[in-house]
Amino acid sequence: MWNNALALRGPSTPAAVPNSNIDGLAPWPTQNTTNRPLLTVVGLHGGAGATTLCSLLGIDVVDGHGAWPVFTGWDRPLPDMPVLAVARTHHAGVAAASRFARLWGADQLPASRLLGIVMVDDGPKLTSQQRLVARRLGQMTPHGWHIPWQENWRHEAPTPTTIGGRLKRVLANIRSLATPTGENPT
Numbered sequence: 001m002w003n004n005a006l007a008l009r010g011p012s013t014p015a016a017v018p019n020s021n022i023d024g025l026a027p028w029p030t031q032n033t034t035n036r037p038l039l040t041v042v043g044l045h046g047g048a049g050a051t052t053l054c055s056l057l058g059i060d061v062v063d064g065h066g067a068w069p070v071f072t073g074w075d076r077p078l079p080d081m082p083v084l085a086v087a088r089t090h091h092a093g094v095a096a097a098s099r100f101a102r103l104w105g106a107d108q109l110p111a112s113r114l115l116g117i118v119m120v121d122d123g124p125k126l127t128s129q130q131r132l133v134a135r136r137l138g139q140m141t142p143h144g145w146h147i148p149w150q151e152n153w154r155h156e157a158p159t160p161t162t163i164g165g166r167l168k169r170v171l172a173n174i175r176s177l178a179t180p181t182g183e184n185p186t
């Protein structure tokens with residue numbers, strides 16, 4: 001769907017987003033934390049795939065259970081808290097991803113750094129409208145990744161050793177963006 005690109009690029013900060021209209025949008029839920037994982041994965045709706053992505057990304061990645069993490073510890077300066085959003089390509093997933101991206105673009109998600117959004121196919125073949133919307137959503141945040149339908153995931157849980165090469169490169173790209181500058185990603 002991304003035409004051989006590993007990730008789409010979008011605005012690097014909310015300040016780079018032109019006039020994000022959030023009239024009538026409820027705020028995104030936040031969760032205070034003193035935990036400092038490599039990455040927090042935030043599922044934008046139930047069944048988005050956050051738990052699966054956490055297991056594939058490694059033990060130093062945590063599931064945000066739908067809430068945006070806000071560090072409340074004593075460390076100063078505040079630590080970099082990378083966040084990865086994930087949604088499915090069905091109607092509820094697209095609606096949640098659109099709301100989330102608009103709130104991020106309006107600088108309504110404080111204290112943490114959004115890496116981008118992962119769009120996970122909800123079926124074996126997306127419609128042209130789904131492909132178009134997923135691509136647009138992938139360009140509304142700093143990075144956009146796509147995970148195509150994985151039929152074998154219906155029958156067995158994926159592991160880092162059973163996934164394909166492209167997905168391994170996507171996961172490595174996400175981990176490298178989450179890793180603080182100067183450290184080697186594992």
